[in-house]
Amino acid sequence: MTLVMGILNVTPDSFSDGGRFLGVDEAIAHAHALAASGADIIDVGGESTRPGATRVTSEAEQVRVLDLIQAIALPTLPTISIDTMNASTALAAVAAGVRIVNDVSGGLADPDMLPAVATTDADIVLQHWRGHSADMYARAHYDDIVSEVIGELAARTQAAVDAGIPRERIILDPGFGFGKEPADNWLLARELSRLTAQGHRVLVGTSRKRMIAEVAGAGERDTDIATAVTSVLAAQAGAWAVRVHDVATTRLALRTWRAWTGSGEGS
Numbered sequence: 001m002t003l004v005m006g007i008l009n010v011t012p013d014s015f016s017d018g019g020r021f022l023g024v025d026e027a028i029a030h031a032h033a034l035a036a037s038g039a040d041i042i043d044v045g046g047e048s049t050r051p052g053a054t055r056v057t058s059e060a061e062q063v064r065v066l067d068l069i070q071a072i073a074l075p076t077l078p079t080i081s082i083d084t085m086n087a088s089t090a091l092a093a094v095a096a097g098v099r100i101v102n103d104v105s106g107g108l109a110d111p112d113m114l115p116a117v118a119t120t121d122a123d124i125v126l127q128h129w130r131g132h133s134a135d136m137y138a139r140a141h142y143d144d145i146v147s148e149v150i151g152e153l154a155a156r157t158q159a160a161v162d163a164g165i166p167r168e169r170i171i172l173d174p175g176f177g178f179g180k181e182p183a184d185n186w187l188l189a190r191e192l193s194r195l196t197a198q199g200h201r202v203l204v205g206t207s208r209k210r211m212i213a214e215v216a217g218a219g220e221r222d223t224d225i226a227t228a229v230t231s232v233l234a235a236q237a238g239a240w241a242v243r244v245h246d247v248a249t250t251r252l253a254l255r256t257w258r259a260w261t262g263s264g265e266g267s
């Protein structure tokens with residue numbers, strides 16, 4: 001069953017919910033709300049990756065996320081993932097109870113990341129990436145985006161295995177957005193089953209991105225409905241999980257899809 005990863009960004013400038021949950025108390029409350037909405041995983045992020053975002057130090061990132069993680073790393077709450085490109089933050093987060101390291105750079109931003117995760121028992125998301133937000137669009141040219149993304153993720157997978165991370169702990173992500181033009185993203189979405197056919201779990205994150213805005217316009221409700229449609233299509237293509245802001249709407253969409261396909265009862 002396709003899992004739902006709820007987004008909890010504790011940054012002042014995140015792409016779609018910047019500044020709304022910056023305080024620890026608000027963030028803890030939102031984590032509980034995500035759980036109540038049916039999140040299977042809560043993805044905590046302390047550094048914005050929106051286009052043009054400037055980097056924060058790993059120390060500043062850790063100040064934003066570690067108290068929160070300690071407060072929500074409970075058996076009664078969903079699995080936690082840490083959305084970070086910094087090895088030091090990943091290690092501190094795993095020590096605080098995180099089970100998945102979600103690295104949008106696929107281990108490229110910090111050369112210590114893959115060896116560091118190899119010393120833990122955490123899973124790692126290797127997302128396709130071609131550079132930091134500040135200049136990612138400069139390197140965004142693709143001749144055959146599906147083949148290039150699959151090929152570049154295969155290289156990152158090999159680097160992770162070479163660093164000592166067992167294959168079964170690796171999750172792939174095509175990295176929707178991240179320097180890709182909307183048309184490129186829809187091409188990638190159309191061929192998602194070619195990535196899921198690679199045999200790794202695949203995480204998909206389209207929520208509230210430019211590719212969605214292009215279809216849904218600026219309204220948050222329409223944006224979350226359009227995101228939910230992509231969640232069903234990703235599930236149909238074999239995605240292991242979808243990363244969304246509005247957990248409830250995507251859960252409803254996935255429940256409806258399962259009723260239609262008869263692919264399993266329950267919520």
Ligand SMILES: Nc1nc2ncc(COP(=O)(O)O)nc2c(=O)[nH]1
Binds near residue numbers: 048103203204207
């Ligand atoms: N694995 C993964 N992580 C991510 N983290 C941040 C964002 C940017 O979106 P946000 O700023 O709204 O969180 N997108 C992804 C994504 O697509 N996949």
